Amino acid sequence: MAGVSARVTPIVALDVANTAAALQLVDDLGDLCRFYKIGSELYTAEGVAIVRAVQARGASVFLDLKFHDIPNTVRGAVRTAASLQVRLLTVHAAGGRAMLEAAVSGVTDAGSDCGVLAVTVLTSMDAQAISSVWNRRVTDMQAEVLRLTQLAWDSGVRGIVCSGHEAAAVRSRFGGALETLVPGIRLPGGGHQDQSRVVTPRQAAEAGARYIVVGRAVTSAESPLAAMKLVLSDLP
Ligand code: C5P
Numbered sequence: 001m002a003g004v005s006a007r008v009t010p011i012v013a014l015d016v017a018n019t020a021a022a023l024q025l026v027d028d029l030g031d032l033c034r035f036y037k038i039g040s041e042l043y044t045a046e047g048v049a050i051v052r053a054v055q056a057r058g059a060s061v062f063l064d065l066k067f068h069d070i071p072n073t074v075r076g077a078v079r080t081a082a083s084l085q086v087r088l089l090t091v092h093a094a095g096g097r098a099m100l101e102a103a104v105s106g107v108t109d110a111g112s113d114c115g116v117l118a119v120t121v122l123t124s125m126d127a128q129a130i131s132s133v134w135n136r137r138v139t140d141m142q143a144e145v146l147r148l149t150q151l152a153w154d155s156g157v158r159g160i161v162c163s164g165h166e167a168a169a170v171r172s173r174f175g176g177a178l179e180t181l182v183p184g185i186r187l188p189g190g191g192h193q194d195q196s197r198v199v200t201p202r203q204a205a206e207a208g209a210r211y212i213v214v215g216r217a218v219t220s221a222e223s224p225l226a227a228m229k230l231v232l233s234d235l236p
Pocket of ligand 1: 039124161183185193215
C-alpha cells in the first residue's frame with residue numbers, strides 16, 4: 001500500500017466563522033498544510049474574498065459548497081467557482097446524471113482544470129439515517145456508495161467523496177483514475193462528534209484515498225500545529 005498512501009494530500013477544513021480565524025489557522029500551520037477546504041460557513045460569511053485571501057498565502061483551495069440544484073444552475077455555479085482558480089469543488093451525486101454532466105461542463109466553460117468531486121453519502125449519515133431519507137431499508141452503505149459512484153463515474157467527474165469505510169471498495173472497483181476524497185478523519189482515540197463513519201489518517205491512506213479532509217481533529221485542537229503533526233505522522 002505504500003505506493004498508494006504516498007500520494008495522499010491532506011486538506012484542512014477551515015470550518016470557522018470568519019477570515020481572521022481562518023487566516024490564523026493558515027498561518028499557524030504554515031508549511032505543514034498547503035491545501036485548505038472552504039465550506040458553507042466560512043464562504044457564506046466572507047464570500048470570494050476568503051478564497052482569494054487563502055490563495056494569496058500560497059495555498060490551494062477546495063471549495064466545498066456541495067451544489068445540488070437543476071443542471072443549468074449547477075453549471076453556472078461551477079463555472080463561477082472554477083473561474084476562482086480553486087483546485088477542487090463538490091456537487092451532490094444525488095443530483096443525478098444530467099446535473100453531474102452540467103457540473104463538468106461548467107469547468108470546461110471556465111477553461112479551468114478544477115476537479116469536480118461528487119459527494120456520495122455524507123459521512124455524518126448512517127444506514128438508519130439514509131433509510132429514513134430515502135424511505136427504503138438500507139443496510140449496506142457500501143453498496144449505496146458504489147451505486148452513486150457508478151453514476152458519478154458515468155458522468156465524467158474527477159472523483160468522489162466517501163467515508164474511509166467505503167474507500168477501499170471504490171478504489172478496487174474504479175481504480176486510481178477516479179480520485180477519492182475522504183472526510184471524517186479522526187486521530188487515533190479522537191471523538192466522533194456528529195460524524196458516523198470516521199477513520200484515522202492511516203486507515204484512509206491504506207484504503208486508497210487521494211485526499212483526506214481533516215477538520216476539528218486539527219482546528220479544534222488546543223494546538224492545531226501539534227495536531228497537524230500527529231496527522232502527518234499517522235500517514236504511512
Ligand atoms: O470536523 P470534521 O473533520 O468532522 O469535518 C469534516 C469536514 O468534511 C466538514 O467540513 C464537512 O462539511 C466535510 N464533509 C463531510 N462529509 C462529506 C463531505 C464533506 O464531513 N461527505
